[in-house]
Structures are given as structure tokens and as C-alpha cells.
Amino acid sequence: MTNNSEREWLFIKKIQRKEPELLQSLPRLIARLNSNQSKTNSLQKQLYNVQAGFSGERYIDRYLESLEVPISLIVLTDIHLTLTPGNSFQIDTLILSDRFLLILDVKNIAGNLHFTTNPNQLEQTLSTGEETIMDCPLDQLKTHIYVLQVWLAKRGINVDILGRVIISSKSGRVKEAPENAPIIYRKGLPILLNEMAKLPVIYSQNQLSEISNVIKQSKVVFNPFPLCRHYDIDPTDLKRGQLCPNCFNSMIYKSHKQRQCTSCGLIEPNNYQESLKDWFILVNDSISNRECREFLQLNNKDDAYYALKTLHLNKTGNSVSTRYHWPSGKPFM
């Protein structure tokens, strides 16, 4: 084995990570939801978690890119795979090298953190005294390692996978954890990678390419749409018509080209496209002329026909049974 001083020091290639679609679409659901405070609070919490999760992962990506390491590393992100039909799993960061495969479960969690056992859970206490109990990230990491190993084994690739829970928040402090729990802070990453670079070489470049390719080619897209179904919300609880961009109240007809907010008085041009997109994001992947009239609060079927024409939708059926479909796979935002 070569020793570190003889090795070339390398930077990790720029890490690509897709912004979660929920970051753009969950605010649309929150804006359209009629006064159901407990549901709104729970969706706002979910949105906060998606935002915090994504920014924590990005933060670790940028940090990894800034490190020089003595071995070549490949970083795969947004790994969403299907284990069995209807049973998928997601791994945010997987590092591949010729010496190890390492899952990083990034936790952007502030405050004092107690990883307790029996039952396994994480208790967070913020400086304000607020306490939250969450699923144990160590259990989650174990599950990720197990399912990825099983998934690869089913494809004839038998590997050992290592893993760490990494606390990305600067103000996250682990106060209690099981002995030797695989938890590190961000600043522990270079030490960890340098230590792991001393492990013996166990994979050839061909094996690494095979692992990386099979994962990339099998990725499935996480599809929570329509969101009403995903979050168990009755679509009749949604506000109809064009929403005010200022205060999210419904806007009413002012003239053929304009709408006015019933609450703050703002006047805006008609924006059929945004309201129609809300339908596809929140309610259904297809819409009829009648549903369009009702959801957009239009007066007649000609206005609905005109509104539907503003988006490039796919059409099925004839006359009254015509339905317009959002093109499959086309992003909403």
C-alpha cells in the first residue's frame, strides 16, 4: 500500500444536487388551503424540514468540494431506488472510492441532541427550551445501509457499506449518544476521509463504474403529485380561482383582462397558467373543461377553453368527455 505522502491530493468534482420539487410546490398547497390551521401548521413544518434538509445537504456538498483528499472519490446524490414494487428508498449522499462505499446521512438539526435508546429516538432541545422528539437518525442510517446492500446484492453486487450521520448545523451539539455511534460533525469529515483513505483497495475501477452506473440508471423520480392525495387533503378544501400573490386570498373578476383581490385590493392581470398548474400540482393530472371552469371560477366554457389553451397540454377524448393532461415527466416549475 502506498503511503499518503506519495499520493496525489485530489479535489472532489463539483457535486450536483437537484432542488426538491416540494420546495416550490408545497407553498402552493399551503396558499390554497382554506382555514384548516392544524393541517396548515403541519404542512409548514414539513416545508421547513424540506428546506432545512436541502440546505444542510448543500452545505456539506460545498464543504466536500473544498477538501483535498489523497484518493479519488465519486459523490452520488439524490439516490431514489425501488426495492420492491411500491417500496422505494432515498439516500441523499453516497461516496464511492476504491476502498469503501460510504453513506452520509446529513442532519441539519440545531440545539442539544440526545440520541436515546429504548426506544431509539432523537430528542432535540433548542436554546429557547423547545423540545422535539424525532425518529432516530442512527436507525435511519442502518436502514439505508441495509436496503442499499440488498438492492445491490439483487443485482449481483455484494459489498459492505459504511455510514455516518453527519450533523451539519453549526449549533447542533450531541449531548448523549450510544457508545461508538457513527455520528460526526462537519469538521470531522476531512479526518474521517483521510483515515478511510488508508483502508486497503478492494474495488477495481471497473467495479466502481458498474456500481455507479447501475445506481444512476435505476434512479426513479420521487413523485408526490397530486399533493392533495399525498397529504390526504380533500380538494374541496382548496381555494378556487386566481390567488392574490400578495396575501393569497381569492381574486375576483374585474374586467376581461384583470382580477382584483377581495382582501387587499391588488389588481393583477389574469393568470390562468398559474391557477391551472395549481390544479395539476394539487388535485389531478388531468382536467375537463367543466373542472377548469369551476376551479378557475370562469363564467363559461369558451373562457375555460381559452385558459386551457395557454398551457401545452395533451388532449384525450372528444367533446364533453375531453380531458387535458399535464405532459408526463414535465416539471411543474
Ligand SMILES: [Zn+2]
Ligand atoms: Zn391580496
